[in-house]
Amino acid sequence: MKANFQTKLKRVSRTGLFNFWRNGTVSLASVLIMMVTLVVIGFILFGSAILNTSLTELRSKVDINVTFIPNAQESDILHIKKSLESLPEVSLVTYVSREQSLEAFKQRHADDQSILAALGELNDNPLGAVLNVKAKDPSQYGSVADYLQGQNILSANNLTIVDHINYYQNKTAIDKLIKIINTAHTLGFAITLAFIALSLLVSFNTVRLTIYMSKEEIGVMRLVGASTTYIQGPFVVVGVIYGLVAGLLTLILFLPITYWLGQTTQNFFIGLNLFSYYLVHFPQIFIIIVGSGVLLGAVSSFLAIRRYLRV
Amino acid sequence: MIEVKNVGKIYTNGPAPFEALKDVNFKIDNGEFVAIMGPSGSGKSTLMHILGALDTPTSGEYFLDNKDVSKLSDDELADIRRDKIGFVFQSFNLLPRTTVLRNVMLPLVYADVSKHEREKRAEESLIAAGLEEEHFSHLSNQLSGGQIQRVAIARALVNNPTLILADEPTGNLDTKTGEIVLGTFQKLNRDFGRTIILITHEHEVAEHADRIIFIRDGRLVEDSKSHQKRVIHHTKHDH
Numbered sequence: 001m002k003a004n005f006q007t008k009l010k011r012v013s014r015t016g017l018f019n020f021w022r023n024g025t026v027s028l029a030s031v032l033i034m035m036v037t038l039v040v041i042g043f044i045l046f047g048s049a050i051l052n053t054s055l056t057e058l059r060s061k062v063d064i065n066v067t068f069i070p071n072a073q074e075s076d077i078l079h080i081k082k083s084l085e086s087l088p089e090v091s092l093v094t095y096v097s098r099e100q101s102l103e104a105f106k107q108r109h110a111d112d113q114s115i116l117a118a119l120g121e122l123n124d125n126p127l128g129a130v131l132n133v134k135a136k137d138p139s140q141y142g143s144v145a146d147y148l149q150g151q152n153i154l155s156a157n158n159l160t161i162v163d164h165i166n167y168y169q170n171k172t173a174i175d176k177l178i179k180i181i182n183t184a185h186t187l188g189f190a191i192t193l194a195f196i197a198l199s200l201l202v203s204f205n206t207v208r209l210t211i212y213m214s215k216e217e218i219g220v221m222r223l224v225g226a227s228t229t230y231i232q233g234p235f236v237v238v239g240v241i242y243g244l245v246a247g248l249l250t251l252i253l254f255l256p257i258t259y260w261l262g263q264t265t266q267n268f269f270i271g272l273n274l275f276s277y278y279l280v281h282f283p284q285i286f287i288i289i290v291g292s293g294v295l296l297g298a299v300s301s302f303l304a305i306r307r308y309l310r311v
Numbered sequence: 312m313i314e315v316k317n318v319g320k321i322y323t324n325g326p327a328p329f330e331a332l333k334d335v336n337f338k339i340d341n342g343e344f345v346a347i348m349g350p351s352g353s354g355k356s357t358l359m360h361i362l363g364a365l366d367t368p369t370s371g372e373y374f375l376d377n378k379d380v381s382k383l384s385d386d387e388l389a390d391i392r393r394d395k396i397g398f399v400f401q402s403f404n405l406l407p408r409t410t411v412l413r414n415v416m417l418p419l420v421y422a423d424v425s426k427h428e429r430e431k432r433a434e435e436s437l438i439a440a441g442l443e444e445e446h447f448s449h450l451s452n453q454l455s456g457g458q459i460q461r462v463a464i465a466r467a468l469v470n471n472p473t474l475i476l477a478d479e480p481t482g483n484l485d486t487k488t489g490e491i492v493l494g495t496f497q498k499l500n501r502d503f504g505r506t507i508i509l510i511t512h513e514h515e516v517a518e519h520a521d522r523i524i525f526i527r528d529g530r531l532v533e534d535s536k537s538h539q540k541r542v543i544h545h546t547k548h549d550h
Contacts, residue, residue, distance in 0.1 A: 011420070022408070220404050223365075224418040224466065225384050225393020309385070 016237025026210050033206040034246035038289050044192045051188055053272045057180050061139045062174055064167040068128040072161035077129050089140035096130040128163050132138035138178050141167050206302035218308045232305050239301030243293030248288055313339040318371035320357050331357040333529045344500040345508045346517035349526035359510045363476045364391040392537055393421050397467025397475045403459045405451040411462050412447045417519035418470045432469055440465035441495055457488035478510045493519045494543030
């Protein structure tokens with residue numbers, strides 16, 4: 001008369017559900033504690049999204065300009081552009097012609113009549129063409145600048161056509177930025193780990209406490225010959241329900257929170273609206289939050305009950 | 312049906328190894344009513360745990376229905392308890408906040424008995440243990456000590472076990488209620504041929520059995536017929 005797996009699962013689930021309802025207050029407390037953990041995990045998700053967007057934005061703001069002497073041949077410049085593009089470190093090279101440079105200069109100083117007048121005095125365009133270079137990573141600008149300093153960009157008559165490269169003026173700022181980005185990453189990772197460890201511990205202990213309250217019941221079950229599955233099963237089911245309910249409540253709670261924070265984050269963090277981020281990434285966040293809850297509940301129960309399995 | 316052969320038990324989890332049982336030997340036949348008696352610390356609880364398949368001996372063998380129980384795993388021991396042993400404890404060990412009927416049905420849940428059959432057998436056991444039908448749907452913590460112990464006896468009976476093990480079953484009861492519970496055991500033994508092992512430190516309690524095994528310092532010191540057996544006749548009770 002061995003029960004098959006399905007009957008067993010059904011019976012174990014039913015007992016678990018029954019226990020969840022019967023111990024209402026305890027269940028509520030456990031769900032709330034677990035919610036704290038899940039909210040922390042959620043905030044870490046949002047935090048890292050904000051951090052990553054900001055860092056990506058910062059990275060893309062870093063670039064170097066290679067300014068050429070005014071009488072450099074366009075064909076030479078385009079040749080250099082091509083060789084720069086072939087470098088593995090370089091992601092984008094934009095050519096700004098002398099005319100475009102002048103146009104941009106005029107626009108930048110549209111309010112300054114004296115500069116415009118001085119410009120008018122000159123018959124010629126005093127500005128050189130510019131190559132704007134973006135590297136794949138800010139730390140790679142050094143080697144790009146070194147490449148440009150090398151001899152391979154001399155023009156035909158052995159004269160260098162590069163006027164100046166602003167990397168050397170911006171070097172300290174770029175280095176500082178690289179440092180900040182790296183520190184932010186490491187720090188974010190460390191804080192994430194610490195918070196997750198802390199909240200896991202709290203959740204685990206809560207589940208352990210609820211099982212401790214049932215230790216007499218476990219003793220009775222063991223006494224009348226319940227197998228390990230029948231004892232452990234319902235508790236794991238209760239743990240899963242804790243996680244599931246806490247996960248869903250957390251997801252609901254995030255709606256008003258992200259909505260409320262959305263405008264603020266959009267203004268402060270380079271256009272990342274937390275609310276739209278939440279909605280767009282809902283499937284992933286759902287899986288992470290509910291999954292963590294269920295896993296946390298099940299594993300905590302499974303581990304906590306082992307202590308009481310001996311009669 | 313029960314054979315204890317050279318059984319010894321050493322506990323090693325304390326500060327020093329402790330030998331709780333030393334070379335214990337005896338046999339108990341079907342339908343016997345035996346008391347195991349000894350002062351506290353004599354090893355009778357250890358013996359009870361081994362007889363009840365709650366623990367295994369360090370040395371020797373224990374046969375229950377010709378099956379060696381002494382080397383089984385935890386889950387195999389659980390199966391033995393479910394199928395062959397009914398427990399009655401001093402502390403009752405019932406589920407609180409659970410009805411009498413559900414408490415008695417519990418062992419059958421793990422034995423995969425259908426719900427209808429579970430209820431029928433639980434009711435029969437409760438009647439055999441002498442509990443009035445009006446209490447069947449009460450919660451176990453709403454009953455008196457004597458009534459609770461009868462629920463425990465009914466639970467011990469419900470899976471039709473080879474052996475009923477009663478560990479100080481009257482320890483938490485007043486003398487009169489205790490007598491009634493002991494009378495229930497005698498009735499189950501006499502009228503239904505149940506095999507019963509009663510563990511106690513009290514002489515007067517032990518004398519309700521037919522045979523008394525004395526344990527002292529982990530050794531079996533005497534195994535004899537009960538000299539002046541106390542028989543309780545009025546088993547249809549009283550409050």
